[in-house]
Amino acid sequence: MEPRDPDVTTDKVLDLAPTWAPFEGWSVLFDASPTEPTARRPPTPFDCSGPSPNHGLLLGLAEVTASVAELPAAVDHLAALPPSTYHVTVCDGLSRGHVGEATEPIRTAVVDLLEALPERAVDHERLMLGSPAPLERLLTIAERSLHLVLTGLEVRGHAIVAALDPAPGHEQAFVALDAARSDVLVTLAERTGLDVVTPWRPHVTLAYLANRTRVDPLQDELAELSETVLAELGAQSFISEGASVYAFDDMVTFWLSSTR
Secondary structure, three states, rough: OOOOOOOOOOOEEEEEEOEOOOOOOOEEEEEEOOOOOOOOEEEEEEEEOOOOOHHHHHHHHHHHHHHHHOOOOOOEEEEEOOOOHHHHHEEEEEEHHHHHHHHHHHHHHHHHHHHHOOOHHHHHHEEEEEOOOHHHHHHHHOOOOEEEEEEEEEEEEEEEEEEEEEEOOOHHHHHHHHHHHHHHHHHHHHOOOOOOOOOOEEEEEEEOOOHHHHHHHHHHHHHHHHHHHHHHHOOOOOOOOOEEEEEEEEOOOEEEEEOO
């Protein structure tokens, strides 16, 4: 792996070319387009640039990212994600970030799992370290329609995100999916002893700030831009079309090994 630029404080990038840092793992993402439930195929890269009811919203967010890059706090400090990789994560699974936190024998099991991705992303029992039922239930519940609406731009950690909330009339579907997500994380916590249970705050990540010293200034600068973005894109919803398990190599390379 290339050495990290000393001015970079996020573990997602090595420099501002940007060179994306290796960060292997798996997550459940809303699918970029409808998938065939019985399809079995080699690993396929995630790409949201094809036909989708969300194409207009995601295209608008790409233009937003270009505007963010021009803000004083972001200039020369922003690693923008390619628009084709924009996605909404339903649930994070295990990743490289957990290896250093795990103790044996879980650490070895996690390392072995990461080395087997993306091909083994279809193996729910292995992903869940022997307890696949909660993950399978989450994928089933995610088949229900869920609309999310844009609520603004935020900095979360090093990430610049477009924040999303359930659209009116979709609160019940959101609660059901959130509960299933929690079951997955609680099960992983029980199996690994790791602190992986987090609240679900749906969003689309647009870019990463290279250095944490720019977070507070950028948060202030985003406030005015956020109002403009809501005026222009706020009427559009993100419409889920089911979800699948995806393996990732880094923050721009996601693989669908198989459908649900």
